[in-house]
Amino acid sequence: MDYQHNLAQEFLEFVEQQPRQSLTQLLSRVLRKSRMLTGAEAGTIFIVRRKRSGAYLQAVNAQNDRIRVNASDFEVPVSNKTISGYVGGTGETVIIDDVYHIDAAKPYSFNPAYEAKNYKSITMLCFPLKNYTNHIIGVAQLINRLGPGGTIIPFDPHMAAIVGPVARVVGTSIERTDMMDQIRHKNKVLQNRNRQLADQRSHIGALQEQTEEAFLLSVGLLARAAEIHDEGTGNHIVRTNEYSFFIAQHLGMPKEFCDEIHYSAQLHDVGKMSVDQAVLKKKGRLDDLERAEMDRHTTYGHQILCDSPRLQLAAEIALSHHEKWAGTGYPNGLGGADIPVSARIVQVADIYDALRSERPYKAGFSHEKAMDIILNGDDRLDPREHFDPRVIELFADTHLGFAKIWDELKDPPGAAPA
Ligand SMILES: [Fe+2]
Ligand SMILES: [Fe+2]
Structure with a gap:
């Protein structure tokens, strides 16, 4: 024992x-x-x-x-x-x-x-x-x-x-x-699995990034393609994106809106692709029918863009960027807050850039002259009729930001439209 x-x-x-x-x-x-x-x-x-x-x-x-x-x-x-x-x-x-x-x-x-x-x-x-x-x-x-x-x-x-x-x-x-050994082994297996999952996640992230890049590239190309049918306005579309992004941010719009308008603004005139070429290329005054066809670039643009879920804001901008605050614009005669805020933003961006740009029939205006027209009007433009007063107020406060975007993205000499 x-x-x-x-x-x-x-x-x-x-x-x-x-x-x-x-x-x-x-x-x-x-x-x-x-x-x-x-x-x-x-x-x-x-x-x-x-x-x-x-x-x-x-x-x-x-x-x-x-x-x-x-x-x-x-x-x-x-x-x-x-x-x-x-x-x-x-x-x-x-x-x-x-x-x-x-x-x-x-x-x-x-x-x-x-x-x-x-x-x-x-x-x-x-x-x-x-x-x-x-x-x-x-x-x-x-x-x-x-x-x-x-x-x-x-x-x-x-x-x-x-x-x-x-x-x-x-x-x-x-x-x-x-x-204990089996637990250790299981832990190791789990760790490996977690590592694999992390790898997969970063892979998916990279794919999403590539898809996003491809999307933005396509949108940019579409905007450029539309421009070829227009007067060929150089960096106009890129600058319109930047002014619009700038305004949206200063208005305090949500980040998603700012990011979306940053690539959507450039598509405002995409409908010109569908406008009758004879009308689009006509030099001189348009008669009433021709004018009506030209104005239809808003609805054509909306038709081109409205099917894509990622281009809803772009579609809304294309449709409404010629509406006026007073309700005297086209195509639907919307007024005031009935006009989507995106379109009210792009309108100011678009017109500031058009004023600064050289055109076959006019020289480009200085920043001061363009600012004066937007704030005080001229024989063709009445700011109180045209613009959302809130956006104009913001423009008055932050106009130097617009000048900066123009300077940074202005077309190189010789690139101006013929
Ligand atoms: Fe337009
Ligand atoms: Fe434009």
């Missing part, structure tokens, strides 16, 4: 020595300690694993003092056929004096296929490792107990009696360590 107690005590202390050891380390030490205590020359330690086809024993550590052995992942099904499989299935401890001459009445037999090369097993002690709930979680197989002078002797039946409680202490520790 004393012997038994000491052995159990020794095992326990041994197992608890290094609580943070990995399963492989722990099993290797358990096997070494078992072999030392029993005098076994060799041994293998298995862990019970489960897959869909059933339970099996996975060899996780093998030791042999005489030859080199490698436990790397050989598997034994849990069944009565093999010794370890029998122990793993029944939980019985088995002592065999000669594995090549096992009593035929026993269900199991020794499978020489599992024998290490150049080695012969004779005596064997095979016992289950159980956890506290008495579940078999592994099998220890000790081979060839060495007696005096290196002779091989049978394992002591007393040892079989004591391995039960010892095996349980060890088994629980193994189970705990195995669980």
